[in-house]
Amino acid sequence: MTLAPPPGYRNAPLTTFDNDPVDAGEAEEFIRRLHDEHPKLGDPAARLDQILTQIDAIGTYAHTRQELVYGARMAWRNASRCIGRIYWNSLVVRDHRSTSGAEAIAGQLIEHLRVASGQGAQRGRIRPVISIFPQAVPGRPRTVLWNEQLIRYAGYRDGTGDPLYVDFTEAVTALGWHGKGSAFDILPLVLQEPGGEPRLFDLPDSSVLEVPLSHPELPWFAELGLRWHAIPAIANMRLTIGGVNYPLAPFSGWYMGTEIGARNLADADRYDMLPVVAAKLGLDTSHEATLWRDRAVLELNRAVLHSFAQAGARITDHHTESRLFLTHVEKEAKAGRKTPADWSWIVPPVSGGLTPVYHRYYDEADQRPNFYLDAEAQQQSRCPVAHGGGMITDPAVAHAHAHGSEVAHLAAMADPSSATATSPAATPPPVPATAPVPAASSAPAASSAPAASSAPAASPDSMASAAPAASPTPAASLVPAASLAPAAAAVPAASAAPAAAASAAPSVAAASGGEVGGPHEVPRQRDPLEPDSGLPARKRWLRVGAKT
Template identity: 55%
Template sequence: MTDLTAADAVTDAAAYAEAAAFLLGADWLTDSERTVRTVAVRAELRATGSYRHTPEELAHGAKAAWRNHARCVGRLHWKALRVVDRRHVTSAEEVFDACVGHLRAASADGRLQPVITVFPQRAPDGSAIRIWNPQLIRYAGYRDADGSVTGDPLHVELTDMAGSLGWQGRGGRFDVLPLIVQMPGEEPRWFELPSDAVLEVPLAHPEFDWFAELDLRWHAVPAISDMRMEIGGIDYPACPFSGWYVGYEIGARNLADTDRYDLLPLVAAHMAIDTSYDSTLWKDRALVELNRAVLHSFQQAGVHLVDHHTVTRQFVTHEDRERRKGYPVSADKHWIVPPLSASTTPVFHRAYETIEARPNFFRQPAAWR
C-alpha cells in the first residue's frame, strides 16, 4: 500500500475487514471460491474505494440484516424475504416505478409477502439516492388554524415539505402522501402513488355497529423506506422493506397515541365509559376494543396481519431455534414487548441483550435535514 497515505491505509483496512467478515458467512462458496472473492473485493476497494456485491451476496446480506435487527419481533420469517435488486436504476422515475412494483408485489391481494427493494449503494463520495418518506405509504398531517392537526400529526413536517414541492392534498384524515425521491445531485421530486398500489382496510368492530361510522382505515403494507442497510461495509440508504403489521402497531400506536390520531377518548365516548377518572380504566377498555376492530377488520378483508400474542410466541420460537444453532439473538425489549397486555406475552418475562450485529438496518437523519 505504498501509494496510500497513512489515513487511506487505515480506511482501506477497515473497509476490507468489514467485507472480509461478511464474506466469511458466504456459505454458498467453497473455501477456495471465498479466497478468490475476498482477494477480488480487496482489489476493488483499493481501486475505487468501494466494491459491488454479487446478487447472491446482496440476497444473503439483506436476509441477515432482517435476522439481526434487534427491534423486529417478526424475525421468524427472515429466510422468506424476497430480495428485488434494483441497483441499476439511474432516475427518480425508475425508483418510483420500482417502489410501486414493491407495493403491488408485497400486497399480493392481502396475502402479504416480505419484500425488500434495493437501490444503488452509497457512492465513495457519500452521495446516494434517498426516499424522503419514512414508509412508502403514509398519511398526511395538515396544520389547522387553531393549532390542531387533521390527519396524522407525525407527518406534518413531511406534508409541509411535499406542499413546498408543489403537491396539494385534499385535507382529509387519511390522504396518502406522495412519494418523494431525491437522486444524487438533483432536487427532490414527488410522485402520486396509484390507487391499486395502496391496499387499505376500512375499520369496523365485531360488535359495535357505530364503529364503522367513525370512517377509519389503515393501509395494509408497512414498507419502511427511510432506513439504511449495511452489508459488509457497504451502505444502501434507499432500500424499502416490508412484511406485515402486528395489530397493536395500528390499534395501540398509530390510532391511539396522543401524538398520533388519539382516538381513545372518541372510542370511550361512544362506549359510554366514564372518563373522568383514570381508575375507571377507560383507556384500557377503549384500547382493547380499538385493537379488536383492527384485527377483526383485517381478517374480514382477507388481509394478513398478526396479533401480539401470536407474534411474540413466534419470536420465542425464532429465539430458541437461533440459540440451538449457536447464533446470538439480539433484541431491544422496548420494541419486542408489545404495548398492549405486555405481561401476558412470553417475551415480557425473558431477558434480552441488544447487540449491534451486522449486516443490519440503521436509522438515518431525515433526507431534508
C-alpha cells in the same frame, strides 16, 4: 435530560457510516460467515482476493446476487427490534442497484408495494419484500428519498389527519401537492436527484392496499371512518452488508395489530382515538382508575384484527408473534447463533406482561449485516422536513453523473453474461454506470389490479416495533449483482410466488415500525442460496426499528 444510547444500540452502531473506503475487515467477516453457513460455496479465498482488489482500486466492491440476498436476509435476522424474525430466510429481495433517476426509482418503489401486497386473487396475501437501490460509493452523490415510509397519511394544522406529518405535508404542499384535506390523504413520494429539485410522485390506487375498520360487535364503529394501509414499508434506514452501505433499501412486511390499534390510532400525538372510542362506549373518563383507556384500546385493537381478517389482508396478533419469537430464538440457538433483541421493542405495547417475551432478558448487540436509523442514515436521506435542513441542492452533483462506475465496469468484466441475462430483471451491476440503466422490475410487474374492496387503509407505521411478516419465497426476482464472485450457484429469480394461503392468518411484524404478517404455521426454512422451488410459501415480516 436525554441520555445517549449505549454503543451498539440500533441508533448508535459501534462503527458509524462514513464516505471512506469500505472496511476490508468487515467485508471479510461477512464473506467468511456466508461461506461458513453455506459450505457448498467452498473456500472464500478467491472471492476475498477479488473484493480486496476492488476496494484498493475504487474504495468499495460489488456484491454478487447471492451475497446481496444472503446479506439482506441476515440483516433482518440481526434486527434487534423486530419480533417477527422467524421468517428471515423467506425475505423477497428485489435487486435494483442499477436503477437510477427519480422517475425510474419512483416506479420501482410503487412496484415494490404492488409486489408486497399481491395482485388480483392474491391481493392481501402480503409477503416480506426489500428493494435494494444503488450502494453508496465514496465521493459520489446519489438520489435521496424524503419519505421515511413509502405510505404515510397527511396531517393538517386544523387537526385533521396524522399530526406526525403536518410539517411534511406543508413541505410537499409548497412543492405543488394538493391533498383532499381528509383524515387519510396518502402523501406522495418525494425524490431528489443530486443537484436537482425535489420531484413528487403520487401513489396509484392499485399500489396502496387499505382496510376500512369496523368492529365485530359494535355497529357504530364503522361510522368513525377509520382505516389503515396494510403494508408498512420503511424507507429511511441504511442497510449495511459487509461494509457496503445501501442508503435506499426500503423493506416491508405486514402489521402486528397493536402497531395500528395501540400506537398509530391511539397515541395522543397521532390520531388520538381513545377518547372518541371511550365516549362511544359510554365509559367513565373522569379519572384514570376506571381504566377507560385500557378498555378503549382493547376494542380498537379488536376492530383492527377483525377488519383485516374480513378484508383478506394479512395481519397478526401480539400473542401469536410473541410465541413465534421465542421459537425463533430457540432455532437460532440450535444453529449456534445469538439473537440480539431490544426488550423495549420486542415486548408489545398492549398486555406485555401476558406475553412470554416479557419475562426474559435479552442482549442487544450490534451484529452485522443490519439496518440502521442512526444520524448517518438520516443524513443520507436528508429530508429537509424531518431533519431541519433546507431544500437539498448539491452543486457538486454533476461530477457524479460524469463519473463512470468503476464497480460496474469490474462487474461486467467478471460476468459478461450479466448484461444479457434474461431473468425478470437483466443483471445490472450493483453500482449504476454513468448513464441511467432502466430499472427492470425484479418481480413480475403486477397489473394494477383494483385493491380488494375490503382493504382500504394506508399505514403510517415504521417497521420499528413490529415483527417480520413471513415471506413466501426466497429472493424472488433478484437481479444478480455484477459479480466478481466465484460462480456460486445462481439463484433463479423467483417470480412473485403466490403466498399460500390463510386469508388473514396472523403474521409477524416488522422490526421498524412494527408490522408482521402471515399464517401461524412456520414455513420450511430454505437455504438463501437454494434455487427457488416455485412452491408457495408462508410469509411473515418484521420491522427493524423506526418510530411507530
